[in-house]
Amino acid sequence: MSSEMITQTKLWDDKTEQHQNPQQILSVEELSILNERSNLKGLVQLIGHLAIIGCSGYVWATNFGNWPLAIPALIIYGFSLACMFAPMHEAGHRTAFANNRLNDIVAWFAGVLSFYNSTFYRRYHKWHHRYTRVPGKDPELTDLTPRNLGEYFLVLSGLPWWLDKIQGHYRAALGKLDNCPFIPDTAKAEVIRSTRLQLAVYAGAIAVSFAVGKPWFFMYWLLPLIVGQPLLRFILLGEHTGCTLDANLLTNTRITFTLWPVQFLMWNMPLHAVHHLYPSIPFHAMPQAYPMLSNHFTHVDSGYIKVNQYILANLGKLPC
Template identity: 60%
Template sequence: MPSYTSLEDSVLNAQRLLLPEILKGLNQRSDRAGLFHLVGHLGMMGVSGTLWLTQMSENWAIALPALFIYGITLATMFAPLHECVHRTAFASDRLNAAVAWFAGLLSFYNSTFYRRYHKWHHRYTQIPGKDPELDDPKPQTWGEYLRELSGLPWWIGKLRGHFRAATGQLEDCPFLSDAARAEVVRSTRWQLAVYGGAIALSLISGFPWFLWGWIVPLAVGQPVLRFILLAEHGGCTEDNNPLTNTRTTLTLAPLRFLMWNMPFHAEHHLYPSIPFHTLPAAHQELRPYLAYLDQGYIRVNRQLVAGFGTTK
């Protein structure tokens, strides 16, 4: 395993893992691949959501499984958001921006804020004091772990974060320039306005579909997303070695589909320019170099909880 002495050194060595001609082929963005995947994701959401809303008062044997699937499809709209802020989901930058905002709307993220936040996460992955993701400590006890899986900290964080963004309280966000802060404020206000309009229409219609069609399903899906995201860097090294600070998790095809191949996470961090649809091919090239390559999210989470109370 290579030993890196600086962030620049680690990036330089990572860029040498793939031959230029191979990387060029893997870097090909595609509107067709992105739209095909998006239609499939939204199709699953539409079918499961329709079954949930039409059967919730008729047949719970159908409604509950539909709710579970629908909730996961809503929560995992985080995945196309993530791909689009990298501008790799589509060849068109306009399409990336539009789908990112829409996916953020459904998953309760703001794409304008997340794009800057996530850029710093990639720039300073697992570097204490610099990686903004480390501002939210990983669970160290069973209580913290179950609370994280519940999604409660995420809901609280999102409500506080959107309020602070909408009111311009972004001084503690070093990844935002003055110009970016103004853009984030506008984008968040528009997003909250859409939610407000949806709530108003829900009340006028006489059926609380904003609650049953969005909030409840998203709350059901969040534990699954938390379970997945804990594996990306949990238990990995907190240093600048991109081969050891990120994990790839081999999982079932339906989950890979809904997560837009994000389970190939180490490959993504090594080469963020590689679009989601070529990450499986990148995995075949890079897997010999990866320190953390695990079979399934259950196994990873078992490893994480087994480490509670131990000192790294």
């Protein structure tokens, strides 16, 4: 056999092996470099995110009544507040920072701001990664996949998300976790304590608002989050909707190129297929990892408008 034929055969064998085990596409050496976590990069990202929340929130608070300025500020403020889901998610993976204690603290407070409980979510999300798009096992598949225009706008409204979070926090606070197989018995007490503490924070904020006679809780948290959730739902719909219902990490998750501000506030999560293929890669290294993996992904789209157009055009035909 000629050397050229041997080379071609080896390339074919390598490609076949990678298809059978996509997580071997990157070498051990490449992955070890990409996996390097950084407290500095995580803090810079977090400070930048909080600065956007602070600046837009200040404009919203000081220009009430000046609607041409206040409304855009409210939208930015609400969206950046809802996007605290992203650092909660990243720190929940313990990849946002090199220090695990810092990851846990940031994840919890980011969850408070975005109405997620990070202690519960970490276990829930672990199963989502373990059983991504596997019917009957992936807990995210219990979320509504829109089958018609009414359900599409219902999902975008955020109403099902609010109901799920309110019911979920209530049940967790009461210790009713029997329908949550992703939470082991050894973690139930921690989840209950964490949820109760989070609800106590909200109760304290409401009490302060009533004590001073100002609608602070509503104006600076609840209303902005209500405004920001539809934008976040618009983005999160694109992560898996319309992708394959199987365990193939190259076909069951989407890459979506988007505007830099969205990429920033989402902590590079629009490169979602990279994250699912190698969840150990921190947010700051995903743009570096994508070119090394780009040829292997099936779903790569140029923008969330295009993704949602695809979803709308295929309502009732999407796997769910």
